[in-house]
Amino acid sequence: MKKLLTEFLRGIIKENPTFVLLLGLCPTLAVSVSVTNGIGMGIAATFVLLGSNIIISLIKNVIPEKIRIPCYIVVIATFVTVAELSMKAYSPALNRALGIYVPLIVVNCIVLGRAEAYAAKNTVVNSFFDGLGMGVGFTLALILISGIREFFGTGKILGYTLIKGFEPASVIGMPSGALLVIGLLLGLFNLLKEGRE
Amino acid sequence: MKSKLIVSVSPHLHKNESVKKIMWMVVLSLLPTGLAGVFIFGPQSLWVILLSVISALATEAGLQFLTKRKITISDGSAFLTGLLLAYNLPAHVPFWIPVIGSAFSIAIGKQVFGGLGQNIFNPALVGRVFLMASWPKYITTFTRPMIYDAVTQATPLALLKETKILEYVSYWDLFLGKRGGCIGEVCILALLLGAIFLFARGYISWHIPFSYIITVGLLAFVFGPNGLFTGDWFFHILSGGLVLGAFFMATDYVTSPLTRRGQIIFGVGCGLITAVIRLWGGYPEGVSYAILMMNAATPIIDRYTKNRIYGTK
Numbered sequence: 001m002k003k004l005l006t007e008f009l010r011g012i013i014k015e016n017p018t019f020v021l022l023l024g025l026c027p028t029l030a031v032s033v034s035v036t037n038g039i040g041m042g043i044a045a046t047f048v049l050l051g052s053n054i055i056i057s058l059i060k061n062v063i064p065e066k067i068r069i070p071c072y073i074v075v076i077a078t079f080v081t082v083a084e085l086s087m088k089a090y091s092p093a094l095n096r097a098l099g100i101y102v103p104l105i106v107v108n109c110i111v112l113g114r115a116e117a118y119a120a121k122n123t124v125v126n127s128f129f130d131g132l133g134m135g136v137g138f139t140l141a142l143i144l145i146s147g148i149r150e151f152f153g154t155g156k157i158l159g160y161t162l163i164k165g166f167e168p169a170s171v172i173g174m175p176s177g178a179l180l181v182i183g184l185l186l187g188l189f190n191l192l193k194e195g196r197e
Numbered sequence: 198m199k200s201k202l203i204v205s206v207s208p209h210l211h212k213n214e215s216v217k218k219i220m221w222m223v224v225l226s227l228l229p230t231g232l233a234g235v236f237i238f239g240p241q242s243l244w245v246i247l248l249s250v251i252s253a254l255a256t257e258a259g260l261q262f263l264t265k266r267k268i269t270i271s272d273g274s275a276f277l278t279g280l281l282l283a284y285n286l287p288a289h290v291p292f293w294i295p296v297i298g299s300a301f302s303i304a305i306g307k308q309v310f311g312g313l314g315q316n317i318f319n320p321a322l323v324g325r326v327f328l329m330a331s332w333p334k335y336i337t338t339f340t341r342p343m344i345y346d347a348v349t350q351a352t353p354l355a356l357l358k359e360t361k362i363l364e365y366v367s368y369w370d371l372f373l374g375k376r377g378g379c380i381g382e383v384c385i386l387a388l389l390l391g392a393i394f395l396f397a398r399g400y401i402s403w404h405i406p407f408s409y410i411i412t413v414g415l416l417a418f419v420f421g422p423n424g425l426f427t428g429d430w431f432f433h434i435l436s437g438g439l440v441l442g443a444f445f446m447a448t449d450y451v452t453s454p455l456t457r458r459g460q461i462i463f464g465v466g467c468g469l470i471t472a473v474i475r476l477w478g479g480y481p482e483g484v485s486y487a488i489l490m491m492n493a494a495t496p497i498i499d500r501y502t503k504n505r506i507y508g509t510k
Contacts, residue, residue, distance in 0.1 A: 169331035176330070180305070187309070 004129045011133025017110045018141035018182075019189050024110040027101045028142060029178040035158050038146030039139065040094040041101065044083045046135025048105050049114060051079035053131035056119040063120075072115045073106065080105045110134060148181050149173060216313070219400055219450075220273030226391035227280055227445065233374055233384035237342045238288035242380045246283040249295035253279030256303040266312070274313045278302050281321035284381020284441060285485070286328070287339045294335055298324040318492045319452050322485045329485070339377035350377040353436045355481040371435035382438040392444040404460035405453060405467075406443040410434055412468025413475075420476055439471065442484035452492040459495075459502035466491045 017023045024045070031037045055075050056063075063071045084102045087095045095102065105111065114134055119127040151157055153173025155166045171177050235243045257275035261268045270276070279299045286295060302324030310316045329336045341350040353366050353376055366376055374384030381388075395401045414430040421428030433439070447453060447467055454463050467487045474483025 167332060169327075170333075171327060171330035174330065 004125065007126055007129040008133040008136075011130065011135070011137040012140065013137070015134075016137045016141060017113075017134055018138060018145075019186060021110075021113070022186075023113055024108050024138060025182070027104065027108060028145060028182065029175065031098055031101050032142055032146035032149050032178055032181075033153070033173055034097075034150045035143060035146045036094065037097050038142035040087070040091070041098055042135070042139025042142045044087065044098075044102060045105055045108060045110065045138055046132070047083050048076060048079040048108075049111050049131040049135045049138075050128065051082075052076045052111055052115055053119040053127040054124060056115045057122060057124045057127035060120045068120065069112075069116070072112060072120075076111050076115070077106045110138060145178070145181055145185065148185075149177060153177060216274070217272045220277055222398060222400060223395065223445070224273055224277055224280060226394045227277075227284070227381070229387035229390045230284060230381045230384060230441070231280070233387040234284065234288070234380035237374050237383055238340060238380060242283075242288035244292065245286055245288060245290060245295050245380060246280065248292060249283035249286070249299045250276055250279035252296040252299035253282070253303050256300040257308070260304060260308045261312075264308075269313065272313065275303055278307070278320045278324075281381075281446060282324045285321065285325045285379050285438065287336065287378075288380050289338070289340045290335045294328060294332065298328045301327045314451055316451055317495075318489055319446055319449050322446060322489050322492075325485050326489060339379075341377060342375050342383065352377045352481065353432070354475065357432075357436075358481040368431060368435060371432070376436075379438060379441075382441045385435055385440050388440045388444060392440075395444070401444065401448040402457070402460065404457050405447050405464040408461045408464030409443040409447055409467045409471075410439060412465045413439060413472050416468065416472035417476065420472075433472075433475065437475070437482045438484040442471075442488055443467075446484075447488050447491070452495060454495050454498045454502065456499070456502045456504055459498045462498050462502065463491050463495065466494065 011017065015021055018025070018028055027041055027045070031041045052072070052075050056072060059071075059075075080103060083105070084095070087098075087102060114131060118130045122130070147157060149172050151162065152169055153171075155161060155163070155168035169177075172181065231246060234246075253275045254270045258268050258270050279302075282298050282302055283295055286298070302320040305327070306318055306320030306323030307313065307316045325336075337355075338349055339352055341348040353371065370376055372385045374386070376383055392401070392406070396403070414434050417433035418428040418430035419426060443464075447464065454460050467484075470487035470490055471483045474480055474486060480486075
């Protein structure tokens with residue numbers, strides 16, 4: 001039980017996909033304009049991670065070594081299609097906001113990375129907790145980045161104005177602002193890590 | 198025991214110059230421009246300059262204190278960054294604009310890279326472009342000169358972009374600074390005084406500023422509004438922030454190429470980008486973007502313009 005908890009927690013802090021492994025940065029840069037988008041993207045990616053990790057760890061013994069990556073992609077693409085169609089059906093606004101980045105989860109390096117590095121070598125239960133931890137870690141990172149960007153870029157959080165008279169710096173909401181915020185957060189986390197070691 | 202003998206490569210010349218002295222000399226050379234700016238736009242611009250400089254010094258000292266490094270605000274580089282940023286702002290901005298701009302210049306433009314000598318981009322221009330992208334309405338609202346009560350007026354270049362006729366502004370007005378613009382860019386006379394001082398002391402060479410200004414003038418002349426070779430090149434040289442940028446910002450030691458050949462490439466590149474933005478781009482002025490883009494190209498220019506070592510092929 002304790003091992004499963006460490007599997008789960010590892011993805012959130014020690015091996016956070018965004019801030020430590022630096023995986024999946026393209027969707028992070030693109031969708032972190034608002035917290036709603038961040039949460040939506042995080043949940044979709046978590047769903048795909050869970051599904052692909054479970055299925056791949058189940059069928060890992062029948063996948064031929066040489067064509068394992070195409071096999072992983074087929075599994076991942078299945079779950080991405082499920083996620084995309086559900087999103088289109090139940091929250092079309094979010095789907096429009098995320099746009100091309102939902103189908104692009106297929107090539108998200110976190111999903112493929114966990115399939116190759118973890119699910120293909122571990123049991124189903126362990127893979128489930130690994131996928132959950134990575135997904136939650138990714139979602140939390142997205143919420144943090146998009147929260148900072150939404151607040152400084154538009155002066156709002158989840159669409160609500162927090163401080164009256166605050167003049168937002170629109171550059172933070174632009175693509176250059178995404179690189180700036182992620183860079184500063186990375187520096188901050190590295191500083192904290194150095195201090196702890 | 199650590200040896201106290203310092204072994205360094207030749208030439209073993211000693212000169213009575215230091216980074217600190219050069220920085221303060223550049224500040225001194227910018228003094229007439231500041232006086233002219235305050236005279237033209239009123240005491241409000243003095244506040245912008247003071248706030249910008251104080252914020253730059255405070256940010257530098259604060260960050261160096263927090264990261265437990267030696268506090269080097271006395272070397273004048275932070276002072277110069279704050280001063281140059283203020284010269285790149287209109288006189289009637291809210292008080293927090295120079296404060297945030299300077300803090301950003303020093304923190305993101307300079308200290309993040311490791312401090313003086315390590316920065317890729319000119320810190321003052323980083324601050325200006327950040328302010329420009331964040332709060333464009335404040336940075337592009339210019340006030341009328343010599344009136345002192347915040348009547349707004351577009352810059353000559355902005356008027357030109359909107360294809361209005363430039364009747365009210367003469368070359369003399371442009372040269373002396375009687376026009377809308379930023380605090381430190383309007384008075385060409387004061388800028389030239391400072392530049393001559395820097396030339397006389399040998400702190401800057403002619404390569405970057407002259408190749409920069411000539412390129413802009415040439416392109417403006419060739420691609421004139423009424424067909425080829427009809428452009429008003431003199432107007433383009435005198436207006437906007439070209440003189441301030443060419444003499445005081447593009448020549449920044451840290452962010453410009455080392456060799457003479459490289460400096461000419463750098464200047465021509467700045468001129469090309471500035472002219473392209475001015476003549477065909479969306480913005481009326483492109484000096485700050487041009488210099489920042491060429492700053493990014495500086496390491497490559499340095500790599501390809503290395504001087505031949507004497508005695509080798």
